[in-house]
Amino acid sequence: MGELRYLSxxxxxxxxxxxxxxxxxxxxxxxxxxxxxxxxxxxIIERDGCMECGACAVNCPVDAIAVxxxxxxxxxxxxxxxxxxxxxxxxxxxxGCCE
Numbered sequence: 001m002g003e004l005r006y007l008s009x010x011x012x013x014x015x016x017x018x019x020x021x022x023x024x025x026x027x028x029x030x031x032x033x034x035x036x037x038x039x040x041x042x043x044i045i046e047r048d049g050c051m052e053c054g055a056c057a058v059n060c061p062v063d064a065i066a067v068x069x070x071x072x073x074x075x076x077x078x079x080x081x082x083x084x085x086x087x088x089x090x091x092x093x094x095x096g097c098c099e
């Protein structure tokens with residue numbers, strides 16, 4: 001199986017770089033390498049790699065990270081990986097689950 005990714009541009013992850021103190025906890029705890037340290041601040045480098053687990057936000061001592069944990073469309077990733085296609089949960093625009 002290739003590298004797992006969620007649907008493009010739907011993740012709820014945000015980072016307030018001005019609040020960031022550069023502790024690096026987000027980069028340490030993120031299982032998908034979404035963060036990197038640059039110029040003594042955290043940066044989001046793989047936004048679509050975020051699985052919205054919330055580990056980064058829970059471990060940020062200054063609340064510089066926000067994410068609605070648990071809302072990632074895991075079904076889309078699994079279906080795409082099994083079929084060898086891009087992630088697609090098939091829910092369509094009218095259900096609101098992928099917004």
